[in-house]
Amino acid sequence: MKTFWRLLKLAGPVKGSMVLAALTGCITVACGVGLMATSAYLISMAALHPSFAALSIAIVGVRFFGIARGAFRYLERLVSHQATFRLLTSIRVWLYEALEPLMPARVLDFAHSKGTGLRSGDILSRIVADVDMLQNVYVRVLAPPLVALLVALGMWWLLGAFNQLFALVFTAFYLLAAVGIPSLAYVLGHKAGEQLVERKAELSAQMVDSIQGIADIVAFGQESRLSTSMRQLDEALARLQMRMAHISGLQSLLSNLFLNLAVWTMLLVAIPLVQQGQLHGVYLALLILATASGFEAVQSLPEAFQQLGGTLRAAKRLFEIVDARPEVCDEPGTSPQPACYDIELRHVGFSYVPGRGRAVKDVSFTVPQGQCLALVGLSGAGKSTLAQLLQRFWEYQEGHIRLGGYELRRYRQDDLHKLISVVTQDTHLFNTTVRENLRLAKPAASFEELVQAAKQARIHEVIEALPHGYDTQIGEQGLLLSGGERQRLAIARAILKDAPILLLDEPTANLDALTEREVLQELRTLMKGRTTLMITHRLVDMDIADEIVVLNEGKVVECGKPYELMQLEGYYWKLWNMQRQVLV
Numbered sequence: 001m002k003t004f005w006r007l008l009k010l011a012g013p014v015k016g017s018m019v020l021a022a023l024t025g026c027i028t029v030a031c032g033v034g035l036m037a038t039s040a041y042l043i044s045m046a047a048l049h050p051s052f053a054a055l056s057i058a059i060v061g062v063r064f065f066g067i068a069r070g071a072f073r074y075l076e077r078l079v080s081h082q083a084t085f086r087l088l089t090s091i092r093v094w095l096y097e098a099l100e101p102l103m104p105a106r107v108l109d110f111a112h113s114k115g116t117g118l119r120s121g122d123i124l125s126r127i128v129a130d131v132d133m134l135q136n137v138y139v140r141v142l143a144p145p146l147v148a149l150l151v152a153l154g155m156w157w158l159l160g161a162f163n164q165l166f167a168l169v170f171t172a173f174y175l176l177a178a179v180g181i182p183s184l185a186y187v188l189g190h191k192a193g194e195q196l197v198e199r200k201a202e203l204s205a206q207m208v209d210s211i212q213g214i215a216d217i218v219a220f221g222q223e224s225r226l227s228t229s230m231r232q233l234d235e236a237l238a239r240l241q242m243r244m245a246h247i248s249g250l251q252s253l254l255s256n257l258f259l260n261l262a263v264w265t266m267l268l269v270a271i272p273l274v275q276q277g278q279l280h281g282v283y284l285a286l287l288i289l290a291t292a293s294g295f296e297a298v299q300s301l302p303e304a305f306q307q308l309g310g311t312l313r314a315a316k317r318l319f320e321i322v323d324a325r326p327e328v329c330d331e332p333g334t335s336p337q338p339a340c341y342d343i344e345l346r347h348v349g350f351s352y353v354p355g356r357g358r359a360v361k362d363v364s365f366t367v368p369q370g371q372c373l374a375l376v377g378l379s380g381a382g383k384s385t386l387a388q389l390l391q392r393f394w395e396y397q398e399g400h401i402r403l404g405g406y407e408l409r410r411y412r413q414d415d416l417h418k419l420i421s422v423v424t425q426d427t428h429l430f431n432t433t434v435r436e437n438l439r440l441a442k443p444a445a446s447f448e449e450l451v452q453a454a455k456q457a458r459i460h461e462v463i464e465a466l467p468h469g470y471d472t473q474i475g476e477q478g479l480l481l482s483g484g485e486r487q488r489l490a491i492a493r494a495i496l497k498d499a500p501i502l503l504l505d506e507p508t509a510n511l512d513a514l515t516e517r518e519v520l521q522e523l524r525t526l527m528k529g530r531t532t533l534m535i536t537h538r539l540v541d542m543d544i545a546d547e548i549v550v551l552n553e554g555k556v557v558e559c560g561k562p563y564e565l566m567q568l569e570g571y572y573w574k575l576w577n578m579q580r581q582v583l584v
């Protein structure tokens with residue numbers, strides 16, 4: 001129920017449209033009843049050969065109800081669907097906005113607590129399929145019961161005007177169709193509906209995972225294992241869909257049964273009354289057809305309630321995202337305006353899972369404005385963790401991180417991200433043009449600015465040589481470009497962003513030695529005048545850094561200028577020698 005009320009609250013902004021949809025829905029059914037009733041009356045009366053004038057009102061009535069029914073049905077669909085789609089769009093945006101601050105910390109929390117976690121396919125399934133499921137509530141669960149109630153009252157009045165018995169007969173079968181069948185459909189269908197939502201999400205997650213890793217699957221010859229697991233998931237899904245189809249069949253059988261029983265009972269009650277002269281025979285067909293068309297109001301209810309379990313499960317999955325508390329929250333107030341951009345870490349300690357081992361321990365160092373500090377160390381030493389703390393993706397638990405003299409926590413995340421340009425080893429390039437990929441860093445940049453940045457990053461000639469220059473679609477993940485070219489594009493983005501702080505996370509990790517040298521050259525240009533934190537475990541051309549901090553198991557083990565560390569012949573020197581031996 002809690003989930004249902006929350007869904008109702010979400011409909012707040014479109015409640016006017018929902019009420020209008022219910023009213024137009026009610027008028028549509030009333031017009032249907034009117035059309036059937038006047039048609040039946042017209043045919044019955046015509047059989048008695050009255051004067052044309054006696055039929056004229058009925059003729060006008062048939063015309064009026066015939067046209068009005070179509071017009072109001074159209075209006076009802078237009079209003080309800082427009083309101084629902086507007087609502088679903090705003091829910092999608094709301095979800096995306098809720099998801100953003102959860103990245104990456106809370107997404108990992110989901111992974112720890114739920115085993116499968118929020119995989120890309122699962123997130124996709126929540127934002128697309130689960131949100132789509134909510135249509136069921138907004139189109140079929142909210143307005144139709146109100147329509148059914150109003151129609152029941154109208155029919156009670158109409159049939160009761162002839163005889164109270166007719167009203168009682170109609171109401172008895174109508175209640176069975178309006179309350180009995182939807183309740184049964186809910187009881188039978190809600191578990192299967194819930195499972196259907198989960199299975200679909202699982203299938204979508206596995207699909208996306210497999211497509212992303214298709215090259216490795218083929219390389220390791222695991223296609224058959226994968227297709228077996230897909231088939232199993234698909235079969236489970238098909239079994240659930242079959243179950244739902246059986247329930248649909250049953251409820252449509254029951255709906256028809258009750259409608260026909262209502263008609264037959266009505267005949268059984270009405271015929272003796274006609275014979276006894278208590279009811280004029282001309283009304284007999286009217287009563288029967290009006291009864292049958294009154295059931296139109298309850299036709300969609302069983303299906304809606306059968307799907308309700310699945311819909312509520314989908315809603316719960318969405319609220320799970322919305323309710324997750326972000327790992328990092330902004331303090332109230334505006335961000336400080338620093339006079340300089342030096343970075344200072346003092347006794348910083350952090351653990352990903354509270355109570356477990358710390359990924360960084362008692363780390364202290366300073367990067368003065370405009371200088372470059374390289375963080376080096378073996379894999380798992382804590383370099384990327386420090387970079388993530390600096391971007392406030394996680395909250396440090398011990399010590400201080402200061403930027404321009406102010407505690408990092410005092411900066412709003414948005415403002416902080418504006419101060420930092422990041423170049424990583426796997427820069428994400430979007431499946432769009434070079435121009436749009438560059439504009440990500442500065443949406444308002446003029447074409448001249450793009451060209452200038454590309455020239456500085458020495459990628460301009462490569463772009464010009466592409467089939468459509470800056471308007472070339474570069475494919476998913478920049479398929480059309482080499483690794484070095486992609487990194488240069490990332491550097492051009494950082495130039496365009498023109499932030500005072502630069503974070504380089506293994507920017508040359510996947511490049512060959514020659515390209516690495518060239519990209520490092522471009523990076524030197526980019527670093528000029530910027531405070532730079534460079535993470536690397538490849539100790540090549542380390543003179544690029546003013547200072548090196550060597551980490552091991554989360555702790556600073558050495559720090560100093562590159563030549564000082566070499567002279568020291570300590571841990572850094574050992575790492576350098578190890579790497580040289582491997583390369584030789």
Ligand SMILES: Nc1ncnc2c1ncn2[C@@H]1O[C@H](COP(=O)(O)OP(=O)(O)OP(=O)(O)O)[C@@H](O)[C@H]1O
Nearest residue numbers: 108352353359378379380381382383384385386537
């Ligand atoms: N999200 C996470 N949840 C839990 N532990 C994590 C997480 N990310 C990293 N760790 C752990 O924190 C420690 C430091 O990892 P980190 O990624 O900072 O190392 P790194 O020096 O950047 O390594 P690499 O050079 O391989 O990228 C490792 O023991 C790692 O297993």
